[in-house]
Amino acid sequence: MSEQLHFAEHTLQEVALGFMALVYCIRIYWFTRFTAGKERQPPTGPASTTPRKGILFSWGIIGMPWAMESSRKNMFMWLQFVLFHMGVVAAIGLSFIIPYLPEVLAIAGVIPTLQVLTGTACVIGVMRMIRRLGGKHMRAISTPDDVFSLLLLTVWFAFAFQAVPNSTANGEWQLMTYFWMTAFFLVYVPFSKISHYLYYPFTRYYLGKSMGRRGVFPFERGQPQAAPTGTPGAPALANVGAIQRVKA
């Protein structure tokens, strides 16, 4: 291993990681300086829908594709979301495994698993880029940051895929590029939309708390029902008098 690669795998990563942590701390401090709105309203809905249940439901909703129409009607998109984020976890994990736990890669199945995850994420990244640039609505809501962040991740996945074997047999450039990209990624993330995961717990917490208090979350009082064959224009089920309840 060259000195440059060693630097990229260790010092560079540690500095970048430290920078990201520092910026995130500042960011969280900035965010929490905004006062949370207090809710005085008396609870509505059934007693079984509490703020606590609402929060848990809200946090877990991305894992329940049946709970939201936008996921339920676009299961392929939801699957892409899952695989893409699994790729993110794999690529981030790789940046720790190679410098600190390289022996993990010797375990049977680890390399192919990581390559499948990062490779699939890369393909999905390309698909998402086509969707973002090809669709009228997606183009209209996209900023340069949105496009760049997706491009950055997609290319990063490609290099992560190549870096997985942790081999310099064909030169160091794949590993070198992967680690330099990882460092750039760590520095860039707090300023980009990629930092959405930092806010996810907060936004879903507050929405869940409010919706739980009002009896909307979790949807336990009669699941919102999709039309049998899609609506509008779906045939009605005549005389559906009974209320479908998840809980009696």
Place this chain on the structure above:
Amino acid sequence: MERSYKAQKVIDRLGQKLNRQVVGSLVACVHCGNCTDSCHYVLANPDDPTYAPAWKGDRLRKIFKKHFDWTGRVVPWWVGAKSPETDADLEELKDIVFGKCTNCRRCTMNCPMGVDFATFNRLTRGLLVHVGIMPEGVAVVSKDQWELGNQMGVLKEDYIDTVEWMSDELVDEVGDDKAAIPIDKSDVEVMYTINPREAKYDPRTISDAAKIFWAAGESYTMPSEGWDMTNFGLFSGDDELGGTVSRRVYEKAQALRAKKVVISECGHGYRSTLCEGANWAQFDVDFVMESSVQTMLRYIKEGKIKVDKSLNISSYTYHDSCNFARSCGMTEEPRELLNLVVSDFREMYPNRAENYCCTGGGGAMSMTEYTPQRLKSARVKADQLKATGAKVVVTSCHNCVDGLTDLIKHYGLDMEVTQLVNLVANSLLVEKAAEVPEAEHAVSTTLAFAGRTILVVDDEADARRFIATVLEDNGATVLQAVDGDEALQMMRDKKPDLVTLDLSMPGKDGGRVFEEIRNDSELSGARVCIITGKPELRRLIYERPVREPEGYINKPIQEDVLVSNLRRILELTNKAA
């Protein structure tokens, strides 16, 4: 270029209104586009990306990023940060947040990140209202609610007159003086609050509710003040108005020492009074509040009232109001109640928190400049209604009643709209009613307009014939005019007791005819009831610099609504005289 005064005020105000919930939503959006297909405006306008919830939400996010978020301050173009600079920018923003969104919250329910677009939209509306930029209808309604205490400009004496009139009718109907509607009675179990639309256009719902309270033996009252539980602050984003309106209701309930406030069927009224009002008013409520839907359901379950579902003989579907279902979790009680009072209930799909907006929410019915795009977006709802195969759509929201009525007419659906209170009252088994001799009751109904001469002005022969037939069946002498000039001439010649006036007529339209009537010294005292199939024209009538009409009825006309409204006009104006 120097930023306009109003634009700067909007930015400053945004800084004051930001809280953690809003900031969280503003920074969390990843522009994934999952919300896009959840919006009825998008579904009806698939080629126009400016209807996409994320695009609309970005209008506020751009300002936030530019002034309150670090990346947007340093490299605004990179994250799409941008300031409003001119009043024209604010006007453009107004057309988006008022004209392209009904705050129905369907997109919020479909956002994986939990971004509350509807709250953004309301917040942005509030910023604009703060600097006086809003649709004219919003300004008019807000002014009425600030100044008169209700959003339809109903004067206190008119409200009291209407309640007393309904009270008299009910006493006559059931033959029991105890059925009289109490006003400002203290130490009661229930203070019943209503939507001013009920007092102004649909008083039947007041008497229906009173009949149910009477049958249940409830100790209740209607208040003389603080009776309007609707709240335009929810629509305009004006928290100060919202707080003031809610406080009126809360303080009146406390003054009357009512144990409970029952809110008549109104989605936004329920949400405003029960959920948001306490926050806006910073008021800790110490009494119970519930929807009349829950009240009626409880009465039936407790055996306080008895109903016979065979009395409601049509086929019914239920439309979930956005504010009921997506903001208050009220989805099962209406269905449970409906199944107790009708035999043929057909579910609508999607439903509950996934139901589509009636398209009249968020104050849309008061913003006539956006009517064409509202009705275009209503295609989604129309398809949903049609698919049920039901003849009647039931809803627990007055806004939805108007929105649905309008779209049913626009799309030519063979459906009617009604509310649960009407169905419960219609199915109510009342022992006293049997004591009223049928013949006597029939005579009294037949003679509703006995001795009255009523002029019906409408260019549509079918409409004219229908109205004339109903009035003649009720004892009136009916005159008919097909246009404005003929109507004015007949008024001079025949001096009718009342004129029903259509607004859309070729030549001299109803608005001009109405203004001429009011400006003519000989005719100015005439009692006029506007009847139109275009609710958006209502504003044009009420904004004319003349005394407003005595009544207003939407087409399609229901026979009982026509009779009760015209009787009310004749009886009230008689009292006034």
